Amino acid sequence: MDLFIVNVALPAIKSGIKGTDADMQFVIVMYIVGYASFLVTGGRAGEYFGKKKVFFTGMLVFTTASFVCGFSQSATQLNIARFIQGISAAFMVPQGMSFIPDLFPDPKERVKVLGVYGSVAGIASVVGQFLGGLIPDLEIISQGWRLIFLINVPIGLIAVVLGFKYLKESQVKIAEKFDFTGSLLLMLTLTAFIYPLIRGRELNWPVWSIALLILSVVLLLAFIYHQWLSKSLGKNPLLNIKVFKNFDFRIGLLISLFYYLVQDSYFLINTVYLQNGMGISSVYTGIYFVCQGMGYVLASMFFASRVTRYGKYVSLFGSVIMIVALVFHLIIFNSPDALQWQITIILFVYGVGCGTILPSLMTISLKSIPEDMLGASSGIYLTLQQISVAIGVAVVGGVFFQHLDNPPVLTLFPVAYRWATLLNIGFLIIVSVLLALTPKANKQSI
Structure with a gap:
């Protein structure tokens, strides 16, 4: 719902933070860069530290970042908070799916639950698009677009309370260390590639934007080499x-x-x-x-x-x-x-x-x-x-x-x-x- 509600409200957000077209693109992109960079790591985190603990931590950070988004006074503040939202979602979201086999060991029941999971995702996309159009026009507060982020706060807190009551902690596995270096290299590669694509166009392609694009290629090669080296040494690479x-x-x-x-x-x-x-x-x-x-x-x-x-x-x-x-x-x-x-x-x-x-x-x-x-x-x-x-x-x-x-x-x-x-x-x-x-x-x- 959070993804789709933001899409429709972008013009209102741009006006509210007095941002540029590039700032509007970053509202989407910063979330995705954080999410994509740590998605694999976040999926494994539940096995190493416990799914319930990781879910709680991810949900609380996501809720806090949503609160910061709702009260941001500039495009920079908003997009930093969006980046943190993406990282926390990368740790939170995979736990929801991985809890299903634990909570529903019977294959027939599991199929039904997976169907419910998919239906909820579809319904959430529709609801998100409707609210993304409706909320910015509400006169509850002077800048209604802020509510599209603040609405996450009560939802997140309710999810934490219900999760604390009904979810059981999973068994923790003793395994290799996280490939944090791989996650960091991937994040730097994406940032060095996407940031100049968006901001460079707006500034008529200054020298630094071209340099960053070249650097992104170097970082990508470094990331590929690091993944190959980790695998050859018997470690557990990100990819x-x-x-x-x-x-x-x-x-x-x-x-x-x-x-x-x-x-x-x-x-x-x-x-x-x-x-x-x-x-x-x-x-x-x-x-x-x-x-x-x-x-x-x-x-x-x-x-x-x-x-x-x-x-x-x-x-x-x-x-x-x-x-x-x-x-x-x-x-x-x-x-x-x-x-x-x-x-x-x-x-x-x-x-x-x-x-x-x-x-x-x-x-x-x-x-x-x-x-x-x-x-x-x-x-x-x-x-x-x-x-x-x-x-x-x-x-x-x-x-x-x-x-x-x-x-x-x-x-x-x-x-x-x-x-x-x-x-x-x-x-x-x-x-x-x-x-x-x-x-x-x-x-x-x-």
């Missing part, structure tokens, strides 16, 4: 590079990379365009995105069970729906006579496309991974997912804002929206081509 020998995993990651470049960048440019370019209120923007979320939920429920039977064709069908929907975005959103029902339908159709392709992406990547490598592969997949989202927001958002003057000129919004959406269409075409080239079945294993 086990051995899984990259699997063909299905490699092509699945490539497909997911281009898909997730689109996912959150779509929300960024459409949120800004609907509110600032088309003059639609934040409330109606939130309602429109709820329609998109409903399309996603319904499609995911319908197609999830059909992935096993039809394989990659389900995903291919979803990517084609998304491409067609984005073409109609360009037609309808650039029309001065766009009607509410047209916007509603096209967002719903786009959501159907997302709900069709998304549930099967991880299956495509992990379908031929040996069971003993599944945990490491899942961690790599989820980390790449978050990195791709951050890069998409930086690159597609950068193209969008690059075509707007500073301050933005209303007449330039359609041009900016067209270029950014065409880029997303290009990414989805690559997804479709890769899916079409993916073998129906590949028995190759590591």
